[in-house]
Amino acid sequence: MMRLTRVELRRLFSRRLTTIALLGALILTALMLFATYQQAKPLSGSELASQRTSFNEARKQWDANGPQQVQDCLAAQVEAQKADPKANLGCSTIEPKWANWGKPVAKYAELMPSVLSGASMLLAFVGFVIGAGFVAAEFSSGSMANWLTFEPRRLRVYTSKLGAAGLGLLPIALAVLSLLTAGTWLIVGHFASTAGTTTKVWGNLAQMGGRAVLLAVAAALAGAAMGVLFRHTAAVLGIAVGYLVLVEGVFRQALQGVQPWLLSLNFEAWLQHGAKYFPLVCKTDGQGSYSCQGVEKLLTFGHSSAYLGILVVLLVGLAALTFRRRDIS
């Protein structure tokens, strides 16, 4: 069994699709680091001068019209409070202040979770593509039949292929996340601030990184299982893209009630240890006017863990049953 998995790992890392996916991951990692640099770097002299000009202009307008603007704002607030007594239009904060101009100093502890979140989505996608291509290519090229004439125990073969897809993603995910963690630390440390990165913050980041690695591995397993079920990389990727475009994109607004079952939200809840979402609740008031409002809800970590876990187990199990019984051509 270990021997078969070792062979599959060798094959995985010899594949061109794996190399292309790795290169893609590296390029996207570099782009993410570049985006971090853009966010962390202080304003240049010319940008600062431009900001100063803009502030002076706003200040000039405030000096001329400020009291009137505050009065208008307060009047609008009174009007708004008729519908919602808690309405606050922030009339006390509309005066332009230099502290609100320019660029806030980026902090590592605040920046890193969003970097990790983006990276984990990228890794999940890479894992899915690698897993799907790794297994489906064997069916479409016909080499699966040849392989089974050397090792006819199908469950062993299946386990070794999925095992290799999952194990193969481990070093890739660890490398990408380490690169991002270290790169972001260096960039933010040089241009902005790493203050406040306490042991607790590191602990949270480590846990989030761990969950990102697990998500990538699960995506690779799901991709490989779908590769077994559909036997063509293009078919698997077509289904994945179809889901993203249709379910997560086009019909998302119409699917308010099923948001807790959308993959993207569950990924977020898994990574961030819970995620808020705002389904629209629509109603007709006493005067007959129809209105919709986003209501804050929490998708718990437990929900996302169970949901994603069951999905992966179902896919892997179904693919195992199919592979065990299917005639191989």
Place this chain on the structure above:
Amino acid sequence: MTTATAELAISTRGLRKTYRNRKGRHVAVQGLDLDVPLGGVHGFLGPNGSGKTTTIRMLLGLVRADSGSMTVLGHDVPKQLPEVVGQVGAIVEAPKFFPAFSGRKNLQLLAEAIGRPRGVVDQVLEQAGLGDRGKDKYRSYSLGMKQRLAIAATLLKEPDLLIFDEPTNGLDPAGIREIRNTMRSLGEQGKTVLVSSHILDEVEQVADSVSIIGHGRLLASGTVNDVIGNQKATSMRVGVADLMAAQRILTDGGLLVQQESGLLVVTGTSDGAEITRRLACHDLFVNELTPVRADLESVFLELTADEGLETVGAPR
């Protein structure tokens, strides 16, 4: 393992396989009883679609049989296939390897999967005549080289039984001869080679014994000579001093007669005594009388005539 199956490399009883497709059910193999003796080359003949490849796939555990039993080298398959697979090398239809990997890399992965040392890969590549092309990508190989790589792969196991499914499909004459020589040589080494083909001439040239199937059923089986010899000769070669006179007499008697290489070939009868009697009545005396043996092609056509099967392609 029974004594009977111990002497057989392959044995199937009542083997049946049905495929379902959009048009309904298609019976590929129906109650096939096949015996392949140990050692030598055994031809597995049948027209396209007669169930040869499905039978081979069932023997190798790639396709599940609906019913029936199979043994390979005395082991019940597919149940005991893992125990015997190390002794069985097989090429099913066209060779299928990873196209982006080199020939050597493909074989290295297979060798590693079955725990064979890496050194054996170069050995079998040499044996298959691919020693200097092992590093090239599989997709750049010609059909003949792909076939040779597939043979090299079967040799990784040091098998006792080799199963070649249509091994010369698409090969040029030199490639065909090479593959035939390889099969012959493996048979002479005491290995059992099962070669399936729809090309009768090919099987006749390399096989010691033969099984003929049509519509998924066994039509005939035995040594090549027996299978041919069991069929009635349908023509006679006749030597006589006056060919013209003899031809006229026999033609007048309702027989179809042609001159060929200084002899008469009389078609439509295998009755030598009748030919001799007719000619002797006209003072023409036979100096040569030979029944023309049916070749495998005519045997095949005769056997499959009642099955309503399509005629196979011309032998190469």
